[in-house]
Each structure stands twice: as structure tokens, then as C-alpha cells.
Amino acid sequence: YxxxxxxxxxxxxxxxxxxxxxxxxxxxxxxxxxxTRGCTNKEFLNCQPLNLKGTEGAVGLAHWFEKMEFVIHFSNCVVECQVMYATYTLLGDELTWWNSHVRTVGHEIAYEMTWKSLMKMMTEASCSRSKIKKLEIELWNLTVKARPKMLQKAMELANSLMDQKVRAYVARQADNKRRMDNNPKDNYVHPGRDNILTVTLSRKEQRKLLRVEPWT
Known part of the structure; x- marks a missing residue:
């Protein structure tokens, strides 16, 4: 041979x-x-794989899986590079999730997993995020529905406090008037002061109205 x-x-x-x-x-x-030669990252990206942000939902994730499997096959990507090249297309929340996983298990272990294992893990993570998002929406709806009731209670409390303040003011005024009626000395005003004040004001008004200059 x-x-x-x-x-x-x-x-x-x-x-x-x-x-x-x-x-x-x-x-x-x-x-x-x-x-058999594997493809480079540039050759892999030239096949135009889809990006995944984590906001596409279950349908978007399934579409990403389908497109990625086609790119892996078409680009002749070797097994050792499939996870590395596939995760290079992650963006946004999906990239944050993957980086967190890499920090947890380590770089080598994270990229040693197979493409099938990555698909399974991403599906489970996507379902968990969907449940959390659903709970957040439900909590938000409950908060919005409860807000008018809270506002109504706040208005009722404000009106009640204002009524109490008005009643206290009226009671205080009535008490002051009653004390003045019971103590005539509190109503006494020195006659000379009022007369002097009246005369002084009258002269000022007279000079202003008649435009009479004061004597020098």
C-alpha cells in the first residue's frame, strides 16, 4: 500500500x-x-448565526437552537469548539447568565460541555426566567390594582386630619373668647395711646391728601 x-x-x-x-x-x-479541519471563529460567524438576548421567549430560543445547529453543521465546527462559538453569539441577559455560569463552574468545565448539554441547560434556565418574569408581572398588576385603594385611604385620612385641625382651631378660638369675656381687664386699652395714634395718623393723612407741607 x-x-x-x-x-x-x-x-x-x-x-x-x-x-x-x-x-x-x-x-x-x-x-x-x-x-478533517475545524472552522475558525471568523468562519463560523461568516455563516451568520443568530444572536440571543434572552428576551425572545421559548419560541425565539427554539429558533436559535435550530439556526445554530445548521451553522455548526454547515461550518464543519468541531465538537470542542461548538459551545465556545455558540455562546459567542449571546447578548444582554443571556450573556450575563452565561458569564455567571462560567464564573461558578470555571472556564474549562463550562466549555467542555457538549452542545446538547448546553441546549438542555439553556432550556431549563429560560423556563426559570419565564416563571420569574410571570411572577413579576403578576406582582406589578396586584400593586397597580391596590394603588387606587391606597390613594383613597390616604385621601380619607387627610380629610379626617383636616377636620380635626379645624375643630381644634374653633375650640381654641371659643376658649379665648370665653376667657376675654370673663376677664374685662384683658379688654382694657389705655385711652391716651389710641388718641395719640389717631391724631398722628390723621395728620399724616391730611398732609398727604391736601399736600400741605409741614411747618419748618
Whole structure:
């Protein structure tokens, strides 16, 4: 048998590393070895995979899975790079969730998982977020519905406090009047002061109205 190899290696490259996959075609007494090469990140992105923000819901997630599987197959992406390249398309809340997972389990463990495992984990996380979002909406609706009742109670309390304040003011005025009636001395005013004040004001008004200049 004659073997055609790249750089003289059948199962190893020039650096002595074994190739992950190999396809052998036999033709008569000749055997040709073709090694499988994975795509680069740039080649993967050239296939235009969809981005995922985490706000698309279950339907959007399923559509992202479908498109991503097509890109993985079409770009000839190797198993070791599928999760890394796929998560590169995450944005927004979905990217925040993935970064949190990477920090929790570590970079190596996170990217060692298979594409199927990633799909399962993302589905479970999406369901959890949907439930939380539903609870937030329900809580918001309850708050909005309860707000008019709270406002009505606040208005009733304000009116009650104002009525109490008015009644207290009226009672205080009546008490003051009663004390003045019982103590005539409180109503006494020195006659001379009023007369002097009256005369002074009358002269000022007279000079103002008649425009009479004061004597010098």
C-alpha cells in the first residue's frame, strides 16, 4: 500500500499531535488520507448565526437552537469548539447568565460541555426566567390594582386630619373668647395711646391728601 500523507505523517501533524478525525478512501492499491479541519471563529460567524438576548421567549430560543445547529453543521465546527462559538453569539441577559455560569463552574468545565448539554441547560434556565418574569408581572398588576385603594385611604385620612385641625382651631378660638369675656381687664386699652395714634395718623393723612407741607 502507498499512503499519501501531509508532511509525511499519517495520523500525526507536523507537531506530532494526533488528528481528531480522518477519512480514508481506498482506490485499488492506493490509500488517500484526508484530515478533517475545524472552522475558525471568523468562519463560523461568516455563516451568520443568530444572536440571543434572552428576551425572545421559548419560541425565539427554539429558533436559535435550530439556526445554530445548521451553522455548526454547515461550518464543519468541531465538537470542542461548538459551545465556545455558540455562546459567542449571546447578548444582554443571556450573556450575563452565561458569564455567571462560567464564573461558578470555571472556564474549562463550562466549555467542555457538549452542545446538547448546553441546549438542555439553556432550556431549563429560560423556563426559570419565564416563571420569574410571570411572577413579576403578576406582582406589578396586584400593586397597580391596590394603588387606587391606597390613594383613597390616604385621601380619607387627610380629610379626617383636616377636620380635626379645624375643630381644634374653633375650640381654641371659643376658649379665648370665653376667657376675654370673663376677664374685662384683658379688654382694657389705655385711652391716651389710641388718641395719640389717631391724631398722628390723621395728620399724616391730611398732609398727604391736601399736600400741605409741614411747618419748618
Amino acid at each position: 502507498e499512503v499519501n500523507q501531509n508532511s509525511g505523517n499519517e495520523n500525526e501533524n507536523g507537531n506530532g499531535n494526533r488528528n481528531d478525525e480522518a477519512t480514508i478512501h481506498k482506490s485499488g492499491n492506493r490509500r488517500t488520507l484526508h484530515t
